[in-house]
Amino acid sequence: MNKTKFLVFVWMFSLVLTLGKSLQAQQANDMVFINGKIVTVDNHGFSSQLGTIAQAMHVQNGKILHVGTTAQIRAMAGANTKVIDLKGRTVLPGFILTHEHPWDWGPVTPQIVKKVLPNDDNVVVRVMTGSPPENEKAFPAALTEAVSKAKPGEWIYFIFTLGKDYEYSMSGNGGYGRAGFEGDLYNVLDGKHITKEQLNQAAPNNPILLRDVFTATVMNQLAVDASIKVFPSPRMNGLAPPSADQPPSSTPARSEMRWMAEDVMLKDHYPILREMQRLSLSYWAGYGMTAYASNAYSPTNIKVWRDLESKDAMPVRNMWTWNWDPEYHLADSFFMNDITSRVGEGTNSLWFGGVTISVGNGCTVEEPLATSSLAKLPSMQIEARVKQCAYTPGSRNAKELYDYIKAGGRFVNMHTVGDEDIDNIMKTIVQASKDSGMTDEEIRAKRHGFDHSVMWPRPDQIPTMKQYGFYASGDAFEITQASPAVFNIFGEKAASNVVPKKRLVTAGIYNTIEMDRAIPATDYTIFNGVAWLINRKAWDGKAYATDQAVDRQTALKISTIYGAYYVLRENLLGSLEPGKFADFMVLDKDYLTVPEDDIANLHVLMTVKGGKVTHLVPSMAKETGMQPTGAQVELNGPAAGW
Numbered sequence: 001m002n003k004t005k006f007l008v009f010v011w012m013f014s015l016v017l018t019l020g021k022s023l024q025a026q027q028a029n030d031m032v033f034i035n036g037k038i039v040t041v042d043n044h045g046f047s048s049q050l051g052t053i054a055q056a057m058h059v060q061n062g063k064i065l066h067v068g069t070t071a072q073i074r075a076m077a078g079a080n081t082k083v084i085d086l087k088g089r090t091v092l093p094g095f096i097l098t099h100e101h102p103w104d105w106g107p108v109t110p111q112i113v114k115k116v117l118p119n120d121d122n123v124v125v126r127v128m129t130g131s132p133p134e135n136e137k138a139f140p141a142a143l144t145e146a147v148s149k150a151k152p153g154e155w156i157y158f159i160f161t162l163g164k165d166y167e168y169s170m171s172g173n174g175g176y177g178r179a180g181f182e183g184d185l186y187n188v189l190d191g192k193h194i195t196k197e198q199l200n201q202a203a204p205n206n207p208i209l210l211r212d213v214f215t216a217t218v219m220n221q222l223a224v225d226a227s228i229k230v231f232p233s234p235r236m237n238g239l240a241p242p243s244a245d246q247p248p249s250s251t252p253a254r255s256e257m258r259w260m261a262e263d264v265m266l267k268d269h270y271p272i273l274r275e276m277q278r279l280s281l282s283y284w285a286g287y288g289m290t291a292y293a294s295n296a297y298s299p300t301n302i303k304v305w306r307d308l309e310s311k312d313a314m315p316v317r318n319m320w321t322w323n324w325d326p327e328y329h330l331a332d333s334f335f336m337n338d339i340t341s342r343v344g345e346g347t348n349s350l351w352f353g354g355v356t357i358s359v360g361n362g363c364t365v366e367e368p369l370a371t372s373s374l375a376k377l378p379s380m381q382i383e384a385r386v387k388q389c390a391y392t393p394g395s396r397n398a399k400e401l402y403d404y405i406k407a408g409g410r411f412v413n414m415h416t417v418g419d420e421d422i423d424n425i426m427k428t429i430v431q432a433s434k435d436s437g438m439t440d441e442e443i444r445a446k447r448h449g450f451d452h453s454v455m456w457p458r459p460d461q462i463p464t465m466k467q468y469g470f471y472a473s474g475d476a477f478e479i480t481q482a483s484p485a486v487f488n489i490f491g492e493k494a495a496s497n498v499v500p501k502k503r504l505v506t507a508g509i510y511n512t513i514e515m516d517r518a519i520p521a522t523d524y525t526i527f528n529g530v531a532w533l534i535n536r537k538a539w540d541g542k543a544y545a546t547d548q549a550v551d552r553q554t555a556l557k558i559s560t561i562y563g564a565y566y567v568l569r570e571n572l573l574g575s576l577e578p579g580k581f582a583d584f585m586v587l588d589k590d591y592l593t594v595p596e597d598d599i600a601n602l603h604v605l606m607t608v609k610g611g612k613v614t615h616l617v618p619s620m621a622k623e624t625g626m627q628p629t630g631a632q633v634e635l636n637g638p639a640a641g642w
Contacts, residue, residue, distance in 0.1 A: 031059040031582075031611060032077045034070040036086030037590060040576040041093050041561050046508045048553040051575075057091070059582040062610035066578055084624050090590045092556065093575050094290025094583040094607065095526050096563030098473040098512040099413060099451040101294055102316075103301050105518035106280030107261035108159050108213040111635040112520070116276045122269055123155045124206075132168055132188040135160055139194060143202050152205045155223075155265045160188060160212040164523040167539070169214065169481070189216040196220055209265055213518040215258045223260070230264050236325055259298040267300075277304050279631045280520070282315040286615040286632035286639055287519070287526040288585035288604040291317035293353060293413055293473075293567050299324070309350040315614040315630075317583075319353040319567040321413035326357050326400050340409040344568050348581070348610075353568060355409055358397045360416025360425070363389035364455055366490040374489050390416075391424040398428050405432035412449040412471070412566075419456035419497060426464050433468075444469030449566055451514065453499045454478045455486060462507045471566050472511040474499040474558075476529030479536055483544035496545040501533055505554055512563040513555075520637075530555050531600040552592065552599065582611040586620070588642070603642055617642040 034056040043051030056073035058066040066073060077083055106112055110127045117123050124146050128135045139158075146156050162168045168186075188194060189212050199208045199220035207223035219227070224239050231237040266273040284292070296302050301320075308314045322339060329335050342352045364386050368375040374382060391398045405411060411429060416422060433443045449471035450456075457465055457472065465472065479499050487495040496503075504511040515529050533555040536543045543549075550558070564574025572581050586606040591599065607615035607630070615630030617639050632639035 029061045029611065030078060030081035031084060032073050032081055033057045033059070033084050033086055033091065034074055035088060036586075037088065037090045037592075038067055038576060039090060039092050039556070039592065040067060041557060042575050042577045044557075044561050044570070044575070046505050048551050050553050050556065057576065057582075059608075059611045062582060062612070064576055064578050064580055064582050067576060086586065087623075089605070090587045090592070091576070091584050092288070092587065092591060093560040094573075094585055094609065095288045095559050096291045096512070096567060096574060097289055097514055097526070097559075098293040098449075098563050098566045099415070099475065099514035099516050100284070100289075100292040101297070101516070101518075102280045102284050102292070103262070103277060103294065103297055103304075104215065104258055105213075105520060106276045107266075108211055108518050109280065109283065109520040110159055110161070111637065112276055112279045112283065112631070113157075113159065115279065115635055116272050117157075120149050122272065123157050123265060124150045126156075126158050128158060128160045131163075132160075132186045132193075135188045136193045139188075140198075140202075143199075143208075147203045147206060150203070150206045154206055156203060156206050156208045157261070157265060158208075158210045160210065160216075161521055162213050165539075166477075166481070166517060166522050166524070187216060188212075189218045191218055194218055196224075207265070209260050211261065213521040217258070217260055219260070223264070227260060227264050230267060231259075233325075235327060259300070263298045263300045273300070274304050274307060278308055278313055278315070279635070281308075282614065282631035283520045283635075283637075285315040285607045285609065286604060286630045286637070288607055289316055289526060290583035290585075290607065290609045290614075291319070291563070291567060291569070291573055293319040293321065293563075295323040295356060295413055296320045297323070305350055309347060312349075314349040316609060317349050317567075317569075317573070319351055319569070321353045321356055323356045323413075326355070326404075327396065330355075330357075330400055330404055336404070336407050336409075340404070340407050343410045348569075348572065351568075353410070354412035355404060356411065356414040357400050357404065358390055358414075360414060360421035360450075361388055361390045361418060362455075363387055363418040363420040364490070364494070365420050365423075365458075366455070366494045368489050369491050372489040386418070387420075389418070389421045389424055391421050391428065393424060393427070398424065401425065401428050402432040405429050406436045408436065410446050410448060412447070413473075414450055415452055416450050416456075417452060417454040419458050419461065422450060422456045422461060425450065426461070426468070426470065429470075430464075430468060440467060447471055447510075447565070447568065449473055451475070452478065452516070453511075454482055455494060455497045457500065457503070458497055459503065462503060462509070465504075465509050466507050470509070472504055472509060473514055473566065474501060474504075474511055474533075475514045475516045476532045477515055477517050479532040479544070480538050483536070483538040484540050484542070487544055492545075496548055498545060498548075499533075500545070500548040501550045501554070501558060502548045505550060505558075510562050510565045511558060512566050513559045525600070525602075525604075526559070527602045528600045530559055531596070533558060534596060534599065552596070556591065581609075583609050603639070605642065615639070 038054040038057050040052045041050050043049045054067040055070045058073050058076050117125050126146050150156050207226050208220040209223050210218040228240045234240040345352050451473040453472050453474040483498050536546050536549045561574035564570040585604045588603040605617050605620045618628045621628040
């Protein structure tokens with residue numbers, strides 16, 4: 001063999017080895033799912049048609065390569081392809097929820113906290129169950145016991161659950177606090193039932209944080225002092241004393257100290273915090289959620305998410321939105337121009353979606369019924385509860401919103417409750433956009449979105465939303481929680497404005513689903529929320545505004561492909577189409593055929609994000625020759641027994 005032939009031989013041999021290794025790598029990432037019911041949701045429109053339903057699916061390198069019949073897909077399997085026989089089970093696209101707080105919910109999920117903070121190491125943890133009156137009665141003894149176990153300077157942390165059905169978040173007659181219609185709510189963490197002075201006296205040497213499974217907090221002075229050390233500015237910390245740089249008209253942007261656990265209590269325990277949040281995301285993956293949108297609630301939030309993302313340890317995808325100190329940061333032209341240009345930037349697990357300014361209020365154009373308890377209050381109290389808007393023309397929030405929109409920003413992921421605030425926000429966005437020279441088409445391209453839909457949109461708001469392409473994220477939990485109070489206080493017409501899905505779908509407006517609750521601390525799942533879109537049932541057993549119910553096919557679109565548009569990734573997420581990420585769930589029963597009353601009881605047996613199994617229950621793990629995985633299994637939740 002001459003030298004030339006030898007070199008050619010060596011080159012060809014090397015090429016074969018390289019191709020062989022490449023093929024092995026591809027095949028190692030090959031999976032085919034056969035003998036199933038693959039609901040692709042490849043019809044993105046506003047009808048109840050879901051599109052293709054296939055038997056099998058081929059996944060390679062995290063993306064869907066093909067869907068088709070079992071015979072077609074089985075033939076694509078190579079020697080190293082993992083073949084999973086679904087045995088007739090239904091596969092749905094992963095849920096995309098557009099206003100969730102896994103960051104908030106991790107520190108209030110008892111099973112997660114007990115896992116990362118065991119045996120009173122680093123933080124003494126206690127969980128209070130039962131009703132608020134029972135909590136109040138039992139608390140002094142529980143506090144005395146916790147203090148006896150704590151070392152000097154060690155944090156004491158109490159979690160107050162709100163019931164497995166979230167029943168203690170509302171009063172017996174449906175009083176509704178978040179909208180400003182308080183009724184006779186019994187909030188054990190209102191600072192009156194358990195006082196700061198009581199905590200100071202019981203624990204003079206330990207910072208104490210009390211937190212319910214929403215966002216209410218009570219602290220002693222040592223905890224307050226620790227908070228001020230981390231966040232000394234009263235602009236962001238309502239506990240901090242006023243300072244010279246705070247204008248008299250300013251109000252703290254954070255009256256609820258929701259970041260106390262993560263940024264203050266655990267500030268010296270970063271590995272614990274990171275693991276807590278990984279478990280929180282993993283727990284949500286066990287409900288079939290593969291992507292979500294959320295404000296980043298603190299600087300540490302961004303640090304942890306980026307850390308997990310860099311290690312390929314994000315069990316779900318996140319479009320994050322900025323909400324930190326708009327009064328000062330958005331006034332800086334460099335920051336404004338930078339942040340408005342970043343929408344969509346990031347990776348496929350963590351990307352930037354836009355900015356919110358301030359939470360909206362429960363202000364409404366509706367008038368309380370004369371027979372309602374609210375109408376019997378003094379006029380000043382009624383004004384304060386239902387007529388004070390956050391975005392009143394001329395207000396600081398309205399000005400910040402105007403400046404941000406005029407600079408070209410996307411306004412999205414904002415908590416808002418009342419319809420009158422939506423009027424104000426839409427007017428401001430349209431005016432600022434027009435003043436910047438935008439056409440209607442350019443405004444629609446921004447995909448501005450507002451969240452919760454608690455009392456909006458009214459029918460007369462629909463044309464404006466449609467014209468300018470505004471999105472509506474809807475909190476399914478409010479259907480069951482808020483409907484009775486809205487009906488009793490404002491009447492039937494107003495109740496039809498509570499998360500009005502039928503109205504939005506009929507108008508061809510993209511609208512999505514939220515739970516916006518720490519459901520890992522309850523017996524609920526995301527399928528409860530999906531069911532509420534369909535049956536409109538409230539906590540009192542009655543169905544409200546059934547004219548706004550949607551069928552199960554539309555509810556699935558709301559929970560999957562419509563959410564993909566909200567998070568700016570409809571080309572990659574939300575449906576099971578070739579070229580998209582393999583983000584999906586496998587169910588124990590068929591979503592499309594089970595009785596309506598059983599939809600809330602569906603179980604997720606497997607969740608896959610980008611071809612990687614993030615949740616797998618023991619029975620299906622045994623069946624497929626894989627290991628059970630995911631926080632719901634690891635922490636011995638209900639899924640551990642499936």
